[in-house]
Amino acid sequence: MPEIQERGSTHVYKVNRISKEEMESMVARCVYEEPPFCNAACPLKLDTRAFLKAAAGGDFKKALQLYEKATPFPLILSMGCEAPCETACRLCERGDGIAVRAVEAAAARYGQASRLGSVFRTKKKKTVAVLGSGLFPLFLAGELEKKAYPTTVFCEQDDLEAFLHCETEFLDEEAFALELKRLKGKDIQFVFGCDPDEAFFARQREAFDVLCASETVAKKLFPSEEADPALMILASEKLVTGCGSGVMAAAFGAKKAALTVDRLAQNLDPRNMRGSEGAVESRLYTDLSEASALRRVPSEQGGYTPEQAAQEAARCIQCHCEECMKSCAYLKHYKKYPGLLSKEIYNNTQIIMGDHQLNKPMNACTLCGQCTAVCPNGFDMAHVCAVARRNMVSTDKMPLAPHEFALMDMLFSNGDAFLSRPQPGFETCRYVFFPGCQASAIAPETVKAAYLDLCSRLDGGVALMLGCCGAICDWAGRCEMQESTREFLLTELSRLGDPVIIAGCPSCRKELAESVGGEVVGIWDILERIGLPEGTKRINRPAALHDSCGARGDAHTQQAIRNLASRLGVRIVETKYSGDRSPCCGYGGLTAYANPEVAGEITRKALERTDAPYITYCMACRDRFAREGRESRHILELIYGTDAGAPPDISEKRYNRLNLKRELLREFWQEETAEMKLDYELTFTDEARSLMDSRMILTDDVIAVLNDYREHGEAVLDSETGLLIARRRLGNATFWVKFTEDQEQGYTVHGAYSHRMNVVRREG
Amino acid sequence: MAIERNYYTIDPEGKLECMKCHVPLIKGKAKFMYLDNGFPVELPVCPVCGFVYVPEELALGKVASVERALEDK
Ligand code: SF4
Ligand code: SF4
Numbered sequence: 036m037p038e039i040q041e042r043g044s045t046h047v048y049k050v051n052r053i054s055k056e057e058m059e060s061m062v063a064r065c066v067y068e069e070p071p072f073c074n075a076a077c078p079l080k081l082d083t084r085a086f087l088k089a090a091a092g093g094d095f096k097k098a099l100q101l102y103e104k105a106t107p108f109p110l111i112l113s114m115g116c117e118a119p120c121e122t123a124c125r126l127c128e129r130g131d132g133i134a135v136r137a138v139e140a141a142a143a144r145y146g147q148a149s150r151l152g153s154v155f156r157t158k159k160k161k162t163v164a165v166l167g168s169g170l171f172p173l174f175l176a177g178e179l180e181k182k183a184y185p186t187t188v189f190c191e192q193d194d195l196e197a198f199l200h201c202e203t204e205f206l207d208e209e210a211f212a213l214e215l216k217r218l219k220g221k222d223i224q225f226v227f228g229c230d231p232d233e234a235f236f237a238r239q240r241e242a243f244d245v246l247c248a249s250e251t252v253a254k255k256l257f258p259s260e261e262a263d264p265a266l267m268i269l270a271s272e273k274l275v276t277g278c279g280s281g282v283m284a285a286a287f288g289a290k291k292a293a294l295t296v297d298r299l300a301q302n303l304d305p306r307n308m309r310g311s312e313g314a315v316e317s318r319l320y321t322d323l324s325e326a327s328a329l330r331r332v333p334s335e336q337g338g339y340t341p342e343q344a345a346q347e348a349a350r351c352i353q354c355h356c357e358e359c360m361k362s363c364a365y366l367k368h369y370k371k372y373p374g375l376l377s378k379e380i381y382n383n384t385q386i387i388m389g390d391h392q393l394n395k396p397m398n399a400c401t402l403c404g405q406c407t408a409v410c411p412n413g414f415d416m417a418h419v420c421a422v423a424r425r426n427m428v429s430t431d432k433m434p435l436a437p438h439e440f441a442l443m444d445m446l447f448s449n450g451d452a453f454l455s456r457p458q459p460g461f462e463t464c465r466y467v468f469f470p471g472c473q474a475s476a477i478a479p480e481t482v483k484a485a486y487l488d489l490c491s492r493l494d495g496g497v498a499l500m501l502g503c504c505g506a507i508c509d510w511a512g513r514c515e516m517q518e519s520t521r522e523f524l525l526t527e528l529s530r531l532g533d534p535v536i537i538a539g540c541p542s543c544r545k546e547l548a549e550s551v552g553g554e555v556v557g558i559w560d561i562l563e564r565i566g567l568p569e570g571t572k573r574i575n576r577p578a579a580l581h582d583s584c585g586a587r588g589d590a591h592t593q594q595a596i597r598n599l600a601s602r603l604g605v606r607i608v609e610t611k612y613s614g615d616r617s618p619c620c621g622y623g624g625l626t627a628y629a630n631p632e633v634a635g636e637i638t639r640k641a642l643e644r645t646d647a648p649y650i651t652y653c654m655a656c657r658d659r660f661a662r663e664g665r666e667s668r669h670i671l672e673l674i675y676g677t678d679a680g681a682p683p684d685i686s687e688k689r690y691n692r693l694n695l696k697r698e699l700l701r702e703f704w705q706e707e708t709a710e711m712k713l714d715y716e717l718t719f720t721d722e723a724r725s726l727m728d729s730r731m732i733l734t735d736d737v738i739a740v741l742n743d744y745r746e747h748g749e750a751v752l753d754s755e756t757g758l759l760i761a762r763r764r765l766g767n768a769t770f771w772v773k774f775t776e777d778q779e780q781g782y783t784v785h786g787a788y789s790h791r792m793n794v795v796r797r798e799g
Numbered sequence: 800m801a802i803e804r805n806y807y808t809i810d811p812e813g814k815l816e817c818m819k820c821h822v823p824l825i826k827g828k829a830k831f832m833y834l835d836n837g838f839p840v841e842l843p844v845c846p847v848c849g850f851v852y853v854p855e856e857l858a859l860g861k862v863a864s865v866e867r868a869l870e871d872k
């Protein structure tokens with residue numbers, strides 16, 4: 036087995052470039068940033084969702100502010116708009132779309148106009164004239180005023196009232212009065228009683244920087260010219276003008292025209308850099324399953340009251356895609372949607388010098404694949420994080436610290452604790468049982484019972500292999516180690532006669548099928564075929580089945596487990612997040628090592644699904660759930676009537692593996708192996724035990740320190756606490772042990788800690 | 800002579816004793832090394848055998864945070 040080495044330096048200026056296209060196509064899968072359907076359909080780009088949210092909360096002032104961003108004349112627009120947003124509303128699929136227009140009208144009535152003293156704004160230097168009357172000149176003058184252009188309207192009418200009446204006959208008296216007041220409040224100059232003929236045009240051409248006109252005036256002045264519908268400008272570029280009829284055509288035309296004016300005023304080409312204009316298609320996904328109020332709030336004559344408007348606005352389900360964030364505690368923790376998070380993680384791998392701030396997030400994903408199952412577009416965050424980890428490892432930029440314990444544990448599983456033997460009486464075997472490192476660590480008795488059962492009921496011999504499948508180094512992104520693990524396992528398997536692998540864990544099954552290949556089945560497949568062993572007790576109670584990440588997309592395994600559970604008499608509780616949608620228990624992807632905090636959140640989130648006890652088919656899941664105090668049992672414990680009991684700590688997990696190997700060797704193969712015995716007494720305070728577990732310090736580490744102390748006598752006595760403190764450098768860390776020494780009782784360990792930095796004396 | 804900068808200083812104030820040499824530890828010069836970066840510090844050291852003591856608070860506090868910062872370089 037290979038050694039794991041700390042990277043030598045922080046000064047590695049190497050990156051593996053990832054193609055931009057690859058990254059962009061991945062990022063584009065996430066539709067989180069797509070506009071909601073109502074907003075996408077609105078040519079004026081009203082932020083309908085935010086607008087309705089404000090109105091739902093009764094904040095018509097804020098609602099109107101948002102609405103005024105879309106249009107300078109909110110009542111005219113709301114009363115005359117064709118409202119494409121209403122037909123595009125997602126709720127139309129289940130009932131009535133939101134009555135956006137009626138809520139807009141209410142906001143325009145009940146909200147206060149946002150700015151009173153626009154006169155005090157700094158004006159732009161360039162001046163604009165608008166010739167003619169009607170909706171287009173009205174909206175355009177409003178848009179230009181918003182952009183702070185000194186604007187003068189030349190119209191044939193004799194006063195403002197007559198000007199506003201033009202093309203606004205659909206307004207009722209009250210609305211007209213309100214919009215008149217709004218118009219008066221705007222900083223727009225008017226020149227009444229004009230007849231814009233050619234001479235007039237020529238004069239204004241000298242006086243103003245940009246000239247605009249209504250469609251009627253433009254036709255009169257340049258009868259042979261048509262306006263470009265995208266830029267709202269005549270081909271000769273002499274005049275910015277409108278085209279089309281209706282309120283929306285005028286309002287949208289005025290927006291485009293105002294942008295053209297803006298470009299012309301800055302001597303820029305009006306064709307360039309216009310950004311996105313008009314209605315767009317949205318790829319947004321929204322879960323409609325919880326939409327409840329599906330009927331419109333009926334409106335009175337004269338529109339909604341404030342209460343009714345708020346009630347109607349509150350029907351809006353605020354379309355967002357958050358499927359993955361609803362289900363994944365990791366994404367919830369980092370408060371970022373995958374499109375953004377994956378971009379940041381990709382960028383993190385491309386940093387040549389400086390801090391890699393996304394190391395933590397990339398190492399906190401459990402690589403479980405739940406997001407891919409729940410995302411409407413199959414976004415694969417696990418792939419992003421796994422590739423990023425491999426990338427960081429291969430460029431020698433990945434810190435070892437987050438994964439070192441797990442990797443060392445894997446070396447232990449495939450080193451001291453490894454066992455590979457054909458069934459007694461066989462040279463080679465038809466099968467090999469591969470329970471997985473976690474099963475041996477957490478439930479050694481169950482492993483033993485299962486092996487005994489398989490040996491007694493299967494023909495052709497069942498070999499046993501206790502070890503790690505390689506998932507640990509796979510998750511850590513250590514490809515070289517994965518490759519050497521594969522070779523190691525292949526050699527051992529060929530010694531056993533290349534048997535069919537019976538995996539005890541779905542993650543091992545998956546990993547082994549991908550790495551060593553050949554026939555790999557689950558023990559559940561075998562038990563389904565040969566039936567439950569004799570004497571299995573029925574469990575007549577309800578329990579939830581927690582599907583393992585290793586069985587995601589593997590309907591066959593999920594079903595086999597359900598069949599076994601049913602045979603046991605379990606009444607299975609299914610939840611919204613079962614099967615392919617199941618969350619991770621928090622063990623996957625080495626999150627539990629790299630980021631215990633996030634792992635804990637993931638475990639608790641998984642347990643939120645139901646109050647029922649859980650049946651798992653991965654021993655790590657069983658362990659994580661039990662650690663959180665929830666009743667959880669591995670299905671093999673139920674089948675074999677074993678009970679792994681309270682979750683072991685990290686040292687017990689090691690001891691269990693060694694001890695299982697020793698017991699099996701003795702009982703099955705009549706081989707005695709000596710148990711390592713200490714020639715002194717060693718006890719731990721409870722506090723020391725729990726500190727060691729949370730700090731990932733093994734009993735073996737402590738023993739190594741004490742042995743060193745016994746040999747060299749190096750320690751410090753702290754006179755305040757009366758404790759001795761000794762240390763030893765082991766691998767990449769220095770371990771310190773606080774203890775007391777007693778002639779008779781040996782050593783009592785009171786605490787332990789470690790650091791990775793090496794400390795040396797300095798001369799001078 | 801340039802004034803030497805220490806990242807951290809602890810004075811044992813006579814509360815710590817080297818078990819091997821039976822003398823009190825004194826404030827002495829030491830250096831933390833990690834991933835080819837070095838930081839001069841002053842820690843309790845044994846004037847005879849040179850044992851350098853890293854107290855728990857230091858290991859779990861400052862040392863751990865510098866480690867994390869360097870690991871993500
Ligand atoms: S489910 Fe998540 S990853 Fe998928 S589109 Fe929605 S926000 Fe993006
Ligand atoms: S429910 Fe709300 S956010 Fe969704 S499309 Fe309809 S109005 Fe827009």
Ligand code: SF4
Nearest residue numbers: 363400401403404406
């Ligand atoms: S933890 Fe699982 S569900 Fe969450 S982002 Fe990672 S792979 Fe997706």
Ligand SMILES: [Zn+2]
Nearest residue numbers: 817820845848
């Ligand atoms: Zn000494």
